[in-house]
C-alpha cells in the first residue's frame with residue numbers, strides 16, 4: 185500500500201483556492217439540481233459586484249453609496265467603546281430582543297422626530313440595516329408572481345430583493361418631482377381591471393437613490409390619499425431625508441398617513457455609519473407581528489454591540505451637529521460634481537440636481553450603453569453604477585448612470601468626472617464617425633423613442 189506521499193496527485197482534493205480558480209461548467213452542474221427554484225430569479229447586486237473592483241486604491245469610485253466615515257472622530261469612537269467595555273461588556277456581548285432594545289428605539293424616535301414623526305415604540309423593529317427591512321417586508325408580503333410597484337429607476341439594492349422573492353415588479357416613471365403619481369394611479373387601475381392587487385408600492389421619496397430627485401409635497405399627499413383609498417401599502421424608504429443641503433423639507437409619507445398604510449424604513453447608515461448595520465422599520469401591529477417572526481428566522485436579533493454603540497452616540501447628544509457637518513461636506517462635494525459635469529460631459533448629456541442625499545443621475549445619448557462604458561471607465565480607473573442596475577428588466581436605463589458624491593473628496597470627484605467625460609467623448613466621437621452624424625451642441629434626445637429613462641431637464645445652477 186503506497187504511503188500518502190506516493191498517491192497520485194489527482195486523487196488528493198485540490199486546495200480550495202485552486203478549485204475556485206479552476207471551476208468548470210461540469211463542477212457547477214454537480215450542484216445544479218440542489219438549488220431552489222427561486223435562485224433562478226436571483227440577481228447579483230451591481231453595487232456589491234463593483235465594490236470588489238473599486239476597493240483598489242488606484243480606482244476613483246463614484247459607484248458606491250458610501251458615506252464619508254473618516255469624518256467620525258476616532259476619539260469619540262474610542263471613548264464610546266471604552267465606556268461600553270467598562271460598564272456593560274457582558275450585556276453588549278449577549279443576544280438581545282428581536283425587536284431591538286428600548287434605548288435604541290428611543291434614539292430612533294429622536295431621529296424620526298427631527299423629521300416630524302412620532303411613532304409608537306411598539307411599532308418599531310430594529311433591523312440589520314435598511315436593506316434587511318426591505319428583505320423582511322418582501323419576505324413577509326410577497327408570494328411568487330405577486331405584484332410589487334416601485335419607481336423607475338429604483339434603488340439598485342431593492343432589485344435583487346424583489347427578484348429573489350419572484351415578485352412581478354412594475355416600475356413607474358419619475359420626473360424632477362419624483363414618482364409620477366398620476367402614472368401610478370393609471371397602473372393601479374389597469375391592475376385592478378385585471379383583478380390584481382399589488383402587495384406594496386416601494387418608494388424613496390427624498391433624494392432618491394439613484395435619481396437624486398425628491399417627491400413634491402403635492403404628490404406626497406396624493407400618494408398617501410391613493411394608498412388609503414385603494415388600501416395599498418406604501419413602503420417609504422428614507423435613508424437621506426436628514427441630508428438636505430437646501431430647500432424646504434418635505435413631510436415624510438409616514439407623517440402624512442399616520443402609519444396605517446405607510447410602512448417606514450430608516451437607517452443610521454448615512455447619518456452615522458453603515459458598518460454598524462443598524463436600520464429600523466415602523467409598521468402597523470399586524471404587519472409587525474409577521475415581520476418579527478421573519479426576523480427571528482433570519483438572524484434572531486440585530487447586533488447588540490452595534491445597538492450599544494449607537495445608544496452611547498445618541499446619549500452624547502452631538503448627533504445633530506454631526507449630521508450638520510456631513511451636510512456641509514456633501515453639499516460642497518455635490519457642487520464640485522455638478523461643476524465638473526458642466527465642464528466634462530457632452531452637451532447631449534443631462535443630469536439631476538439633487539437638493540440633498542448622495543447621488544446624481546446622468547443620462548447620456550441613447551446610443552451609449554453605460555455597462556459597456558463602465559468597462560472602458562475601469563481601464564481609466566474610475567467607476568460608476570450603470571443605469572440598468574436600477575431597472576428590474578436589466579435593460580432599461582442602459583444610457584444612464586448613477587454618480588455618488590459622498591465617498592470621494594472634491595479633487596477625486598473632479599478627476600473622476602474628467603475621466604468618465606473622456607471615455608464618453610470617445611464613444612460620441614466613434615458614433616459620429618460611424619454614422620457620419622454630427623449633433624448640434626445642446627441637442628438633446630428628449631422625446632426619442634429609445635430614451636426610456638428619466639427624461640430630466642438639465643438644470644443649470646444659479647451663481
Ligand SMILES: Cc1ncc(COP(=O)(O)O)c(C=O)c1O
Nearest residue numbers: 249313314315339393451453463
Ligand atoms: C434607498 C436605500 N435603501 C436602503 C439602503 C440600505 O442601507 P443600509 O442597509 O446600509 O441601511 C440604501 C443604501 O444605500 C439605500 O440607498
